[in-house]
Amino acid sequence: MRLDAYFERVGFGGRVAPTIETLFEVQRRHALTVPFENLDVQLGRSLTTDVGEAYAKIVERGRGGWCYEQNGLLGWALGELGFDVTRVAAAVMQQQRGDIADANHLCLLVRTPDDPDTVYLADVGFGGSLLEPIELAAADFEHAPFRLGLRQLGSARWRYYEDGGDGEFSFDFTASAGDETVLSNRCRFLQTHPESSFVLNLVAQLRVGDEHRTLRGRVLTVLTPDGSSTRQLDSADELVTTLAELFGIDVPEVADLWPRIVARHREVFGEE
Numbered sequence: 001m002r003l004d005a006y007f008e009r010v011g012f013g014g015r016v017a018p019t020i021e022t023l024f025e026v027q028r029r030h031a032l033t034v035p036f037e038n039l040d041v042q043l044g045r046s047l048t049t050d051v052g053e054a055y056a057k058i059v060e061r062g063r064g065g066w067c068y069e070q071n072g073l074l075g076w077a078l079g080e081l082g083f084d085v086t087r088v089a090a091a092v093m094q095q096q097r098g099d100i101a102d103a104n105h106l107c108l109l110v111r112t113p114d115d116p117d118t119v120y121l122a123d124v125g126f127g128g129s130l131l132e133p134i135e136l137a138a139a140d141f142e143h144a145p146f147r148l149g150l151r152q153l154g155s156a157r158w159r160y161y162e163d164g165g166d167g168e169f170s171f172d173f174t175a176s177a178g179d180e181t182v183l184s185n186r187c188r189f190l191q192t193h194p195e196s197s198f199v200l201n202l203v204a205q206l207r208v209g210d211e212h213r214t215l216r217g218r219v220l221t222v223l224t225p226d227g228s229s230t231r232q233l234d235s236a237d238e239l240v241t242t243l244a245e246l247f248g249i250d251v252p253e254v255a256d257l258w259p260r261i262v263a264r265h266r267e268v269f270g271e272e
Contacts, residue, residue, distance in 0.1 A: 001055045003080050006073070009059045010034060018082035018113050023120065024132045026081075030074055030124045031131055035064035035206040035247045038198045041191040042257055049106070049184045051076045064206075064249060066198070067125030068187045071106045074124050084111040089178025089186075090160075090171040103178060103186040105171045107160070109136065119175065121150065121160065126171070127214070128207035129162040136175060144210040144225045164212065164223050202254070202261055204247045213246055217265050220246075 007013070010029040015022055040047055040057075047053070047069065054069035055076070064070070075085045086109040091101035108122040110133060120133035131143040136158065140149035148162040153172065161170040190196045197203075204215040212223040218233040220242060233239050236258035243249040 001052065001059075001076070003077060005059050006055070006077050009062070016081065018078075020112055020115070022081065023078065023083060023110060023112065023122070026077065027074065027122050027124060027130075028132055030070070031128055031207055032209070033248075034058055034070060034124065035204055035249055036066060036070065036125065036127045037064040037204040037247065037249055038066055038202065039063075039204070039243075039249065039251050039254055041066075041198045042202050043251075043253065047187065047191055049180070049187050062248075062250070064204070064247070065125075067106045067123075068183065070125035071108055071123060074122065075108045078108070078110055078122070082113060084113070084116065085109070086175075086177050087180070087183070088173050088176070089183050090173035092171045093169070094172045095170070103182045104190060105173075106178070106183060107171070107173060109175060121158075123160070126160075126162070127205040128212055129164070130160075131207065145212055145223045165228065200264060202257060204243060204249060206247045215242060215247065217261050217268075219265075 010033045012026055012029045014025045049068045049072060051072045054065060054073045057063045058065055058069060058073055075087055079085045088107050088109055089103040090105040090107050092105045094101040106125060110120045110122045119136040121136055122133040123130045129143060129146045129148055134141060134150060138150055138152045140147065146162045146164050151159045153159055157172060157174050159170050159172045161168045190198050193199060201217050206213050210225055214221045219230055220233060221228055221230045233242060236255035239258060240252055240255050243251065243254060
């Protein structure tokens, strides 16, 4: 794997050194370039937590990915740069889902060589809300169009939250290395269990400046600091075009998913 090829993929041309400025700029460039997407899950293609596979998909083939791929790749790149990187198993919406949420998200804790006592949460695999790393401390931030931050849950557990105006979405984690076997097993579960949201719904997300785009099934939502707008896709051709033009995902074979997407939309919303 080549670090320069990763930098080219995300558009990073800054100083190659393990500084706080580099950390912030690498995450920013990645978040603004690589879409969150689960198309391979929808197409029945197996995914793993192996960073080499994530590199081949995202860097060599120009695709996006989900948390295990995106944060796996970012963590590898930061480690190659000389940062101290810890892969953490997090739990999305654990307050609602309970233990079934354990390890359903991979995030990163990062330290710089010149300030090893300061820990940063870095994450490019949660759909694009977190534009830059944030220090591991209870605080609130504005990463337009999101309000987000960290809350401490007891002595050792943390909750990251984001809110784009329609309620909070969050993940909980302990500031320690995750069990890689558990992460791998959960990665497999999320792409195979019939009730997994990743199996049930096509999802693509991308941040473009302070605009955030989400395609869930056939519903496209664009969130800006001034509010949100939605529209419904009407054909397989429009699905392919929308993914290519708004998310940078060129996968024509997703057209074959259209009948299933329409059926899922009818099931959820009771309409064609």
